[in-house]
Amino acid sequence: MFDSFKEIWSVDFEFHSPAGERQTPICMVAKEHRTGKVLRVWADELAAMSEPPFDIGPDSLFVAYYLDSAT
Numbered sequence: 001m002f003d004s005f006k007e008i009w010s011v012d013f014e015f016h017s018p019a020g021e022r023q024t025p026i027c028m029v030a031k032e033h034r035t036g037k038v039l040r041v042w043a044d045e046l047a048a049m050s051e052p053p054f055d056i057g058p059d060s061l062f063v064a065y066y067l068d069s070a071t
Contacts, residue, residue, distance in 0.1 A: 002061070005061040007032050007034060007059065007061070008063070009031065010031050013066075
């Protein structure tokens with residue numbers, strides 16, 4: 001099953017979430033399991049990105065404990 005993916009990423013975000021307000025990311029850590037590559041990206045770097053620091057195409061699998069598509 002996993003052989004069909006070129007990349008397998010575990011991704012976790014830390015964020016600040018005041019009651020009733022939108023989440024504000026603090027940082028993201030991602031690990032690609034085939035290569036062992038680890039990304040550590042802080043909020044200012046995330047905000048400056050125009051695209052993700054990894055491939056998000058159909059050949060990539062993402063595993064996350066909690067992922068909010070609105071952030």
